[in-house]
Structure formats: C-alpha cells, structure tokens
Amino acid sequence: MKHGYEAMSTFIHGLKPSYLQLKKCSLALLLSTLANDTLAAASPESLAHAVMLRDRAMAGSTAMQIVTSLTTEVGPRLAGSEAEARARDWALALLNEKGFANVRNEPFEMDAWRRHAEGAEILAPFPQPLAVTALGGSVPTAKSGMTAELVLFETLDDLKRARPESVEGRIAYVSHAMQRTQDGSSYGYFNEARTAGPSIAAGKGAVGYLIRSVGTDSHRFPHTGSLRYDADAPRIPALALSNPDADQIERIAAGGERIRIKMNVDSSAVPAAQSGNVIAEIPGRERPDEIVVIGAHLDSWDLGTGAVDDGAGVGITTAAMELIKEAGLAPRRTIRLVLWGAEEVGLLGARAYRERHAASLEQHVMGSESDFGGGRVWKVTADSKTEQGDQLFADIAAVLARIGVAPGSDDLPGGGPDLYPLIAAGVPTLRLHQDGRDYFDLHHTADDTVDKLDAASLDQNVAAFAVFAWLIADSHVSFRGVEASDS
Numbered sequence: 147m148k149h150g151y152e153a154m155s156t157f158i159h160g161l162k163p164s165y166l167q168l169k170k171c172s173l174a175l176l177l178s179t180l181a182n183d184t185l186a187a188a189s190p191e192s193l194a195h196a197v198m199l200r201d202r203a204m205a206g207s208t209a210m211q212i213v214t215s216l217t218t219e220v221g222p223r224l225a226g227s228e229a230e231a232r233a234r235d236w237a238l239a240l241l242n243e244k245g246f247a248n249v250r251n252e253p254f255e256m257d258a259w260r261r262h263a264e265g266a267e268i269l270a271p272f273p274q275p276l277a278v279t280a281l282g283g284s285v286p287t288a289k290s291g292m293t294a295e296l297v298l299f300e301t302l303d304d305l306k307r308a309r310p311e312s313v314e315g316r317i318a319y320v321s322h323a324m325q326r327t328q329d330g331s332s333y334g335y336f337n338e339a340r341t342a343g344p345s346i347a348a349g350k351g352a353v354g355y356l357i358r359s360v361g362t363d364s365h366r367f368p369h370t371g372s373l374r375y376d377a378d379a380p381r382i383p384a385l386a387l388s389n390p391d392a393d394q395i396e397r398i399a400a401g402g403e404r405i406r407i408k409m410n411v412d413s414s415a416v417p418a419a420q421s422g423n424v425i426a427e428i429p430g431r432e433r434p435d436e437i438v439v440i441g442a443h444l445d446s447w448d449l450g451t452g453a454v455d456d457g458a459g460v461g462i463t464t465a466a467m468e469l470i471k472e473a474g475l476a477p478r479r480t481i482r483l484v485l486w487g488a489e490e491v492g493l494l495g496a497r498a499y500r501e502r503h504a505a506s507l508e509q510h511v512m513g514s515e516s517d518f519g520g521g522r523v524w525k526v527t528a529d530s531k532t533e534q535g536d537q538l539f540a541d542i543a544a545v546l547a548r549i550g551v552a553p554g555s556d557d558l559p560g561g562g563p564d565l566y567p568l569i570a571a572g573v574p575t576l577r578l579h580q581d582g583r584d585y586f587d588l589h590h591t592a593d594d595t596v597d598k599l600d601a602a603s604l605d606q607n608v609a610a611f612a613v614f615a616w617l618i619a620d621s622h623v624s625f626r627g628v629e630a631s632d633s
C-alpha cells in the first residue's frame with residue numbers, strides 16, 4: 147500500500163523488545179519521532195509490546211502442543227457428533243486451564259449427518275475396486291448398492307449443458323480437475339462440482355454422482371466435503387474418487403469402452419443434533435464492549451483427525467491468545483477467541499454466532515479466522531475503510547515484515563469462512579494469507595493428520611495473529627466508514 151513500511155520497520159526493530167526496557171529509554175524522543183510520523187496509529191508502548199509478542203511467538207509457542215492434544219485426545223470430530231461434543235469439552239477444559247475469562251459454550255441445534263459405510267467398483271469392462279468416499283450429506287443407496295452405466299463429463303459446465311437423454315438412468319461422473327495455487331484461489335471454482343453437481347445431475351435424471359476429488363494430491367485418499375441438494379431435484383447418492391482412481395476411469399473411457407459401476411453408501415441423517423461455539427476472552431481494560439474476534443473451527447471431517455483443517459487454526463489462535471495473556475498487559479478492547487462448531491457443513495456455528503450476538507456486532511472491531519492449514523503467512527490484507535485503519539494496518543504490516551509477511555494491496559473482505567456471516571453484518575476483517583500449496587493435498591482426507599504440520603510455521607502464524615490482535619485491540623481505531631473518536 148501507500149505507506150513507508152521500510153522506514154517504519156527499521157524504526158520498530160530498533161526498539162528493545164521489552165515494554166519495561168522501553169519505558170526506561172527516552173519515551174519523549176520516541177513520542178516526538180512518532181508525532182512527526184503520520185503512521186503513528188499505535189502508541190510506541192503498544193508497538194513495542196507487539197514486537198515483543200512477535201519475538202516470543204517466533205521463539206516457540208504452544209500451538210503445536212494444542213493441535214497435537216486435540217487431534218490425539220479427540221481425533222476426528224464431525225459436526226453435530228458425539229466426537230464434536232468431546233472436542234467442546236476438551237476446549238472448555240483447555241481454555242479454563244489457561245486462565246482465560248468468560249470461557250463458555252454457546253450451544254445450537256443442527257441437522258447432522260453420519261457416514262457408516264461406502265464403496266465403489268468397476269464391474270465392466272475391467273472389474274476392480276475403486277478408492278472412494280461419500281460426499282458429506284449424501285443419501286444412502288439401497289443396502290444391496292446401485293449399479294449403472296457411467297457417463298463422463300470433463301467439466302461441470304459440460305454436465306450443465308448435457309442433454310437429459312445422455313444422463314438419464316446413469317451415474318454422472320465429473321472430472322473438473324483442480325489446480326494447485328499458492329492462495330487456494332481455485333477452490334471456489336472447482337468446489338462447485340462437489341456442492342452443486344449432485345443436484346444438477348439428478349435434475350437430468352442421473353441415479354448416482356461421482357466426482358474426481360476436489361484436491362491436488364496423487365495419493366489414493368479421496369476428499370470428502372459437503373454437497374448441497376436443491377429442494378426441487380431428487381436426492382441421489384454422491385461419492386468422490388481419489389485422483390488416481392479418477393485417472394483410471396478416464397483412461398478406460400478414453401479407450402471407448404462403456405463403464406459399468408457399482409456403488410454403495412450407507413449414511414444417515416440425524417435431526418436435532420447438538421453443536422456449539424466455544425468462546426474465551428481477554429477482557430479489554432478500557433472498552434471491554436469493543437471486540438476483536440480471532441478463532442478457528444473446532445469441527446472437522448470424519449476421515450482424518452482434522453489437524454490441517456482445522457486443528458492448526460485452533461492451535462494458532464489459542465496460542466496467540468495465550469501469548470497475549472501471559473505477557474500480562476490487558477489491551478484497551480476485548481480479544482475474543484471463538485472456536486466455531488459445524489463449519490464444514492455450512493458455517494452453522496458462524497450463523498448461530500451472528501444471530502446470538504446481533505446486538506453487539508456494531509462493536510465488533512475486527513475479525514479473522516485461521517482456516518487454511520499450517521503453512522507460513524506470506525501476506526496480510528485488511529478491508530479498512532478509514533485513514534486511521536490504513537495507518538494502523540501499516541503499523542501491523544511493519545511489525546510483520548520481519549517475519550516474511552508482506553502487506554497486500556487488495557482490501558476485499560475476507561478473513562476465513564466463519565467470518566462470512568459477520569462480513570455480511572458489516573464486521574471488518576483482516577486476512578493472514580498462508581502458503582497453501584500443499585493444503586489441498588490433505589484437507590478433507592484420511593491423510594489430514596498432525597504429522598503434516600510444522601511447529602515453526604505454526605509459531606510464525608501465532609506471531610502474526612498475536613501482533614495484529616494486540617495492536618487493534620490496544621487501539622481506538624475504527625476500520626468502518628466512520629472515524630473513531632480518540633478518547
């Protein structure tokens with residue numbers, strides 16, 4: 147952006163990383179330096195404290211310990227399941243033990259789904275088993291399974307354009323192969339084959355639906371994830387093939403052979419299941435009603451142990467809170483940790499949060515979720531709409547420059563899926579963009595386990611969360627259209 151990050155960074159890194167030491171050195175000189183500097187949105191004490199938090203996080207945080215504990219002691223935790231309830235108990239115990247304020251569960255009811263069994267095989271022309279997994283929410287097949295001929299589509303658009311006669315009575319297969327990017331930006335596009343595809347196929351008379359996993363790996367762990375049935379199309383069973391199995395299908399089809407598939411899904415719907423958002427706070431010392439929200443989602447898919455998605459985020463944001471609390475200085479505003487429930491099945495926790503906290507959303511100063519695995523942060527962006535917000539953002543970026551985080555020029559709202567309902571309600575967001583080149587190798591698969599995470603990368607994320615959460619919570623700055631008064 148437009149500010150002098152390098153100059154500010156040099157200035158900040160000249161400071162001793164301790165608040166007490168800072169007080170002993172010439173505060174007057176620092177203040178006069180800052181008074182001449184239009185970047186002075188954060189006080190020198192607050193900035194020095196942020197630098198100290200950053201350096202402590204980089205020296206080693208508790209993030210890895212927390213995600214290891216969650217994924218070992220709870221394991222997979224599907225939304226609305228007994229395992230997700232155990233995850234809430236785990237979180238409540240952990241957050242109480244760490245001494246946070248206002249630790250609580252905010253329960254909500256939801257329609258849940260259970261996977262019991264699944265499978266698929268090629269019956270003809272070359273009989274063999276396939277590595278598949280049911281998409282989240284898939285209806286079951288008959289107990290004896292379902293057999294039909296396959297009709298292949300390279301992309302979802304091809305399926306959308308298909309004549310119903312070519313699809314009717316068949317299992318529709320959509321390849322729609324996802325590509326690898328640093329920021330995961332193609333997920334939204336490829337994802338539609340999973341979410342919307344089953345009903346598009348069913349609307350043309352398909353009896354079953356198969357996709358190439360929405361993932362970038364070449365292992366045989368298929369990727370699950372939610373589908374979304376339309377109200378006006380029949381509900382058909384839907385499965386994802388691993389990438390090598392999708393290749394196999396396409397290779398056989400390329401030879402001009404007709405392919406007969408047998409698939410089976412055993413699943414059930416669980417109405418009126420329980421979920422909840424687990425919350426903890428560091429209360430603000432001046433304006434406790436004004437809130438900076440950080441967090442991650444506590445639920446995971448059922449195949450792996452949900453380390454990358456999203457145990458990493460739970461570890462990162464909880465460790466950042468712990469670091470701020472342990473440093474002993476309360477920020478002006480409240481920092482609230484929210485561990486959302488039932489994200490994977492439609493942001494249900496985030497919607498419940500918005501409803502429950504509707505009256506205080508105006509006082510939500512900033513929000514950010516960690517939900518893109520454990521890779522290092524390389525960029526920070528924020529949707530600031532004020533000059534003050536821009537200045538404070540420049541301060542944040544300057545402190546983070548030392549750990550390899552560059553300020554981005556776009557200021558579109560973002561900050562993680564659980565923030566979307568809050569964005570719609572006007573809450574500003576800040577996004578720490580992580581390197582996600584390997585994220586879609588793992589997420590929503592049985593291979594999403596804690597050995598894939600790197601403690602030093604998690605610590606760098608903790609540093610970034612602690613720095614921005616502290617600096618924003620310790621300021622008077624508003625990022626919304628109206629400038630905040632400096633009281």
Ligand SMILES: [Zn+2]
Nearest residue numbers: 443455456517
């Ligand atoms: Zn996630």
